[in-house]
Amino acid sequence: MKKTLTVDVAIIGSGTAGLSAYRAAKLKTPNVVMIEGGQYGTTCARVGCMPSKLLIAAAERAHQVETSEKFGISYNGEHQIDGRQIMGHLKSERDRFVGFVIEGVNAIPEQDRLVGHARFVDQHTIKIDDDITVNAERIVIATGSRPSYPPAWNKLGSKVIVNDDVFEWDELPKSVAVFGPGVIGLELGQALHRLGVDVRVFGMGGKVGPLSDPKVTECAIEVFKSEFYLDVNADVKSIELSEDGSAVEVTHINLNGEVETFTCDYLLAATGRRPNIDTLDIQNTDIALDERGVPIANPSTMQTSVPNIFIAGDASNQLPLLHEAADQGFIAGTNAGSFPDIESGLRRSAIGVVFSDPQIGTVGQTHHQLTNQYHGNFAVGEMSYVSQGRSRVMQQNKGLMRVYGEFGSNKFLGAEFFGPASEHIAHLLAWAHQQNMTVPEMLDMPFYHPVIEEGLRTALRDLNETLRSCNCPKEDCSNCTPGC
Structure with a gap:
């Protein structure tokens, strides 16, 4: 009706x-x-x-x-x-x-x-x-x-799947090719690998997760590659159904530079939404x-x-x-x-977490955004998790943290990091970012011992030293951040 x-x-x-x-x-x-x-x-x-x-x-x-x-x-x-x-x-x-x-x-x-x-x-x-x-x-x-995935993959029929399909499985498959090492691809790919599924993760452009900081990206790639097959610059020659239609055949140049065909139960498309x-x-x-x-x-x-x-x-x-x-x-x-009365709403500081292991965290402005905004003239502090006390005690001492600050104002701008407990550290940093805190103010906050958050303090101390030793030109410079 x-x-x-x-x-x-x-x-x-x-x-x-x-x-x-x-x-x-x-x-x-x-x-x-x-x-x-x-x-x-x-x-x-x-x-x-x-x-x-x-x-x-x-x-x-x-x-x-x-x-x-x-x-x-x-x-x-x-x-x-x-x-x-x-x-x-x-x-x-x-x-x-x-x-x-x-x-x-x-x-x-x-x-x-x-x-x-x-x-x-x-x-x-x-x-x-x-x-x-x-x-x-x-x-x-x-x-x-x-x-969303390339229309050409539709020829694979039910053998091409998305994350929605994974959660309808009654049983785990034997093998999966994951295309896209972004948030979804990393999380599902690593989880399936740890549950005994033969997984290969293929990417393009050298990216992993939401990371844009080249040093953190490099660290994450090396750690993930040590656990499961990950090629962030995959050279895929063909993707076809097997002759009997029961499997997907991914022919590619492997990490040793050899032509190889990976035969798998499914192609998991994690190439975006x-x-x-x-x-x-x-x-x-x-x-x-x-x-x-x-x-x-x-x-x-x-x-x-x-x-x-x-x-x-x-x-x-x-x-x-x-x-x-x-x-x-x-x-x-x-x-x-x-309407027609319109008001600006509360927009919070950007925060992102990838629940891989180690986890990935991003807060505030990314390395890529700051590079474009400040033409590379921003301060960076760094901390490796390799020797971080609490992380080493738990045998989770893998990863790298990079935090960013503004010369002159000493304002905390953002961070990208890859390591244990990133979901919790991300919240601490997001709260500090939303409060427009400076790096010295953040260092005045309490840190317990021994906790993973002490590694954050190490990174902030490194950032603070860089901010204090600003080497920007004394004369007015349009490419420099305020105060330099």
């Missing part, structure tokens, strides 16, 4: 950003609807951060068994990994997390929930399938993103798009070039992280609800 609704705010999408936008908009106006074209349950809970951490937790337990000899704990080399039990536990806990999200959605009044594929008719009108027309004064796009914008008929609006076809939005207000349309979460392709999606959704929903 066809019907037409008139609302103040329409939210397209019910993921983390959409739910946050809905709740924020409802605080400003009662007439809000949320439209969902797929399953309820956020990307994080269903196919992202939570199920991946469950797989990683199992992998860490297996790895601890294998690396206990130095502590005098014997290991005979033959512990059994029950892939079916691992995946059963993962899916059970995953479903529990998804259930909490669905409970939250079900608490939303039924009249505020619309189901179907939404597409723009114009800047105030949304069509849902062929049944419902929504006339909305304001609209928030919160449609999320999906995995694509904002779900292309199915919205966005061309029926006047929204300005970037070169990727993604709406351009003000990061402080999440307002697009069309004043009554906002965007939030992975669909905006700004920072595809859960906490960012929640913040963006709140900003977009608040402004959509109170």
Whole structure:
């Protein structure tokens, strides 16, 4: 039955950003609807951060068994990994997390929930399938993103998979080729390797995870390569199905410079994600798009070039992280609800963590961003985890930390690091960054002994010495940071 609704705010999408936008908009106006074209349950809970951490937790337990000899704990080399039990536990806990999200959605009044594929008719009108027309004064796009890979790989049929598919396995495969050593590829690739899967990780351009600092990148690559097959500059000659269609054959130049064919059960595509914008008929609006076809939005207000349309979460392709999606959704929903009164929302310091082992952390401005902004004229402090006391005690003394500061102001600018407990150190640094602390102020904070955080103090001390011995020219220099 066809019907037409008139609302103040329409939210397209019910993921983390959409739910946050809905709740924020409802605080400003009662007439809000949320439209969902797929399953309820956020990307994080269903196919992202939570199920991946469950797989990683199992992998860490297996790895601890294998690396206990130095502590005098014997290991005979033959512990059994029950892939079916691992995946059963993962899916059970995953479903529990998804259930909490669905409970939250079900608490939303039924009249505020619309189901179907939404597409723009114009800047105030949304069509849902062929049944419902929504006339909305304001609209928030919160449609999320999906995995993306080269179309040529579709010839592999069910043998090409994405992270979503991994979490539907009933049993672990024998072998997997992972393409893309970014966050997803590193986490899943290493976890599968530690659970007994024959894994090879292929990349391009020498990158690993979110790192841009060349020294930290080099350290991370060497550590990962010592554990599992990783080629960040892979020369792949061909990717084909086997003759009987039961496997994938990846022919490449291996790390020894020889031509080799790796035959595996699956090709896991971890080559990036694509904002779900292309199915919205966005061309029926006047929204300005970037070169990727993604709406351009003000990061402080999440307002697009069309004043009554906002965007939030992975669909905006700004920072595809859960906490960012929640913040963006709140900003977009608040402004959509109170339109035309628009306010800048709270944007927090950038923080990122990769749950590999060792973990990767990034805070504030990256090495790449600072190089572009300051033309290389910024201070760097460094600390190796190799001799760091607490890390060595735990036999986790691998990695490198690099912290950045501004000459003259002594302001802490950011950090990239690869080492144990990076998820915790990242939070300390992000709080300091958001408070605009200087490096001397950070060094005035308490550090216990013996803890891994003492390594952070070592890096900050090194950075402080560099800041105090600024060698910038005395005369005015447009390429130098303030104070030099």
